[in-house]
Each structure stands twice: as C-alpha cells, then as structure tokens.
Amino acid sequence: MxxxxxxxxxxxxxxxxxxxxxxxxxxxxxxxxxxxxxxxxxxxxxxxxLNWANARTCIKCGKVLNETDKRRLLDEIGQTHQLCDHCKQNRHFFERGFTCMQYSTMAKEMIHHFKFNGCAYMGDKLGKIMLDRIRLEQLSVDLVVAVPMHPKNRRKRGYNQSELLAKVVAEGLGVVYNSQVLIRRQYKAPMNKLGAEQRYANIQNAYALAGNAAFLQSKSVLLIDDIYTTGSTVDECSRLLKEAGAGVIYVLTLAAGAN
Ligand SMILES: [Zn+2]
Ligand SMILES: [Zn+2]
Incomplete structure (x- = not known):
C-alpha cells in the first residue's frame, strides 16, 4: 500500500x-x-x-442607525425610540435584534475567513463577543437556536458557523442549545450572491420545523446567525418558531449591514 x-x-x-x-x-x-x-x-x-455597534441602534433590528436617522433623532425632542429605515417599512416576526459590529470591510474579511477557510476555531472567539454583547441586555432566554444549514452545505464546509457561535452563547448563558427544531430544506445558491427580491423568493420554504416542536410553547428563544442584512433569514426562522408557539424571539448576529 x-x-x-x-x-x-x-x-x-x-x-x-x-x-x-x-x-x-x-x-x-x-x-x-x-x-x-x-x-x-x-x-x-x-x-x-472594527466598527462596533455601540452607537445608537435601531430598537427593532439592532442595526446602527445612519446619520440621517441620528440627525432626525436630535430634532425629535422627547423621542427616545428610533427605527432604521428598513424597520419603518417592514414588519419582523422577532421581538428584538442585537448585533455586535457593523458589516465593514474588516468584519467582512474576518467572517469570510471564519466561514470559508476552515477556521472553526474562530467560533470560540467570535461567540464570546456575541455572548458579552447579549449579556448586556439581561434578557430572559430559555433556549438558543441557530439558523440551520442544509446538510449538503454543512458537509462541504465541515461546520455550521452559526451553530458554533450559538453553542458558545448558550453555554455562557447557561441555557440549552437546540439544534433539532429548525431544518434547512432547500439547497440553493448562497444568499450573499442574491439581490433583495431574489433573496426573499429564495427564503420562501427554505426552512421548516423539524417534527414535534410543542416544547417551544411560550418559550423565550435566542436565535443566532452570523450576519444580518435584510433580516429575511432570521424573519423566516422566527415566523416558524412563533408558529410552533414560541413566546418571545430575540435575534443575535455577529455583524449587521448598513441600512
Ligand atoms: Zn488584528
Ligand atoms: Zn431596524
């Protein structure tokens, strides 16, 4: 041999x-x-x-508000809440979203490295960033769920980056990480290559609930993904979780795109 x-x-x-x-x-x-x-x-x-999301953020999705929004905020005396342009026009199925950093060139390269260069070890470090971010919010969370990958994609990559992040967050919060409740149904082109409309069409029926999800009844779920762009992915997952009876859904992402 x-x-x-x-x-x-x-x-x-x-x-x-x-x-x-x-x-x-x-x-x-x-x-x-x-x-x-x-x-x-x-x-x-x-x-x-790195552009940390520590400035004023959208109270719905957690994106950093752009300059126009900030100026408008200063003009509105007594107004303490603010939504980003996208959230003003679009409804979300989750209660609130939080992110750690803006999806700048630096963040983009780092996350790309994490996802596509076999750098699973980065999950520990990036997950810790997310854990520290969400701890600040002092939320009551019953379980952590990650946006699932299609088994074919997962096999190809060797890991689901969102799952690696979710495990670190769940462990840090001392709650259960559930990898069973959501499944990715379709195997389609990666979302980052699609425009907003195609992205929306692609998301339809892309995810599903796996079997009996009765345990979700009235539960507070923290849904984890790596990047937040239009929110269509986490929205579809949130819709399904709510359909199964989940009470409150929070979304936590590592980085979020601009408005
Ligand atoms: Zn460095
Ligand atoms: Zn928003």
Whole structure:
C-alpha cells in the first residue's frame, strides 16, 4: 500500500505549526501575532478599528442607525425610540435584534475567513463577543437556536458557523442549545450572491420545523446567525418558531449591514 505523502506531510506541518504557534496567538482578524491576553484574540488595532455597534441602534433590528436617522433623532425632542429605515417599512416576526459590529470591510474579511477557510476555531472567539454583547441586555432566554444549514452545505464546509457561535452563547448563558427544531430544506445558491427580491423568493420554504416542536410553547428563544442584512433569514426562522408557539424571539448576529 502506498502512503499519500502529500496529505501526510501537510498534516505533520499543520501539527507542528499548531504546536509552535497555537491558533489563539494570532489576531483572528488581521493575522498579526498577539499575546494570549488580548480579548477575543483581536490585536489592539483590530479591536479599535472594527466598527462596533455601540452607537445608537435601531430598537427593532439592532442595526446602527445612519446619520440621517441620528440627525432626525436630535430634532425629535422627547423621542427616545428610533427605527432604521428598513424597520419603518417592514414588519419582523422577532421581538428584538442585537448585533455586535457593523458589516465593514474588516468584519467582512474576518467572517469570510471564519466561514470559508476552515477556521472553526474562530467560533470560540467570535461567540464570546456575541455572548458579552447579549449579556448586556439581561434578557430572559430559555433556549438558543441557530439558523440551520442544509446538510449538503454543512458537509462541504465541515461546520455550521452559526451553530458554533450559538453553542458558545448558550453555554455562557447557561441555557440549552437546540439544534433539532429548525431544518434547512432547500439547497440553493448562497444568499450573499442574491439581490433583495431574489433573496426573499429564495427564503420562501427554505426552512421548516423539524417534527414535534410543542416544547417551544411560550418559550423565550435566542436565535443566532452570523450576519444580518435584510433580516429575511432570521424573519423566516422566527415566523416558524412563533408558529410552533414560541413566546418571545430575540435575534443575535455577529455583524449587521448598513441600512
Ligand atoms: Zn488584528
Ligand atoms: Zn431596524
């Protein structure tokens, strides 16, 4: 029998590199060397330059409000609530959404790396960011659910990035992570290649409830996804969860696009 040295050598090299330079001493965003004490395995520069969603945000979806919205807010004396343009015109099935950062070029590259370069280890660090973000809200949550991937896509990638994030959040909150209740039904083109209308059409019937979901009755669910754009994905999942009897649904994403 002949050994496949190509694969063997690569594995040994990876093993050596892993031993000499464990994954958590590189910044997960720019790849620069950092020391282990850096929060979320981000270097000072990335920590400072990622667009954290710590400005005024939409009270419905959690997106950072754009400048026009902020100006309008200043004009409206006594007005303490504000919605983004999208939420003013679109209804959502979830109660409230929260996000950690804006989907800037930096965030985009980092999340792309997490999703498409086999960097499952990043889930721990990014999940911790989400956990710290949602802890601030002091929500009452019964269970955590992730937006599911089609098994074919999941097999191809080796993991569902939203599931990795959800597990970290659930563990940190001390609640159950449920991977059974929602399923991805269709195998279609990745959503990021579609426009808003196609995205909406694609989402119809894309998700389903898996079997008996009676346990969801009146439960408070925290739904996790990596990116929030129009909200169509989390909306469809929320609609199904509500249909099954879920009481309150909160949505938590790592990054959200602009209005
Ligand atoms: Zn960095
Ligand atoms: Zn909004």
């Amino acid at each position: 002949e050994l496949d040295w190509g694969i063997g050598i690569r594995n040994v090299k990876e093993w050596l590199l892993d031993g000499l330079f464990p994954a958590n001493i590189y910044c997960i965003c720019c790849g620069n060397l950092i020391d282990k004490t850096r929060p979320y395995a981000l270097c000072d520069s990335c920590l400072e330059n």
